[in-house]
Amino acid sequence: MDSIADMGGVLGYGPASRPMADEPPFAEPWEGRAFAMTVLAMGRISGRNLDAFRHALERLSPLDYLADGYYGRWLNAAELMLVESAVLAPGAVDTRVRRDRGEDVAEPAFPEPRKPEYAPSAPGSLREVADPPRLAVGQAVVTADVHPRGPSKLPAYLRRRRGTVTAVRPAHVLPDTHGVFVGENPQQVYTVGFDSAELWGPDAEPFRLHADLFDSYLAAVTGTEDS
Structure with a gap:
């Protein structure tokens, strides 16, 4: 959100x-x-x-x-x-x-209990997924344009931005669903590099920012797509 x-x-x-x-x-x-x-x-x-x-x-x-x-x-x-x-x-x-x-x-009244029935499928947050990584190092990607009502680990300043995959990381439970107890939904995670000018315009101090992002946040960019 x-x-x-x-x-x-x-x-x-x-x-x-x-x-x-x-x-x-x-x-x-x-x-x-x-x-x-x-x-x-x-x-x-x-x-x-x-x-x-x-x-x-x-x-x-x-x-x-x-x-x-x-x-x-x-x-x-x-x-x-x-x-x-x-x-x-x-x-x-x-x-x-x-x-x-x-x-x-007066003492306030208690609400109805809403303690979630939650049990992790394994220790920690790392998980294994059956499918191989969809993206590879060097792949150009564009991030999603999302405005979810619930949690999301895709920061606002990284939405609708182009970058390049620089590393493939282990799969991880998806915070978007894990944080509201509707499933772990593990996904592959990728490190994506972004040029500062892509994020903050041509007047930004030149540097490269790297972020670890979930598979569902990313779409591959092909050479035929519009800039």
């Missing part, structure tokens, strides 16, 4: 900051706790998977996504997953904060 989380290649947010060589993994103690709570909420409690967690991040409001920082997003996404699994009632966290402040507020 198109969301605030799809910020790759977007202008106006300033340069990305580089971490210091000796920077600790967590800037504040609460960030480490947020990390642990989210991992626990994602798997053992809510029954979600990594792709579902990423989809939860995509569904946060733009205001919360930008205002709460990196691990603040993790906490918001963990709360969303727990609510959708009926582990938490909607608004339960805010209600607890208000009650701790002395406000007289």
Whole structure:
């Protein structure tokens, strides 16, 4: 889906900051706790998977996504997953904060449980597919023009762009379906190289960007096609 989380290649947010060589993994103690709570909420409690967690991040409001920082997003996404699994009632966290402040507020009602019946077919995310790779190194390709309602690992700035396959990678579960529990649908993955001018126009700084993309995102380009 198109969301605030799809910020790759977007202008106006300033340069990305580089971490210091000796920077600790967590800037504040609460960030480490947020990390642990989210991992626990994602798997053992809510029954979600990594792709579902990423989809939860995509569904946060733009205001919360930008205002709460990196691990603040993790906490918001963990709360969303727990609510959708009926582990938490909607608004339960805010209600607890208000009650701790002395406000007289009622406990929110729990929704119907929606914990997915999910069991991976194998450990991790790598899978085997029966068909050989459809594309080869050196093949010119064009990316799909998609605006899905659910998750997608094809960034907006790479849609409808031409590139060249530079490597064939192992097959991987498809996040588009895995993140919403409608099947693993493993696909071949390819590394595709794009010229910066193809992505951001002729005035872009010259460089080549590489992205790992799923088979269903790519169409082969033949010499007879229009530029």
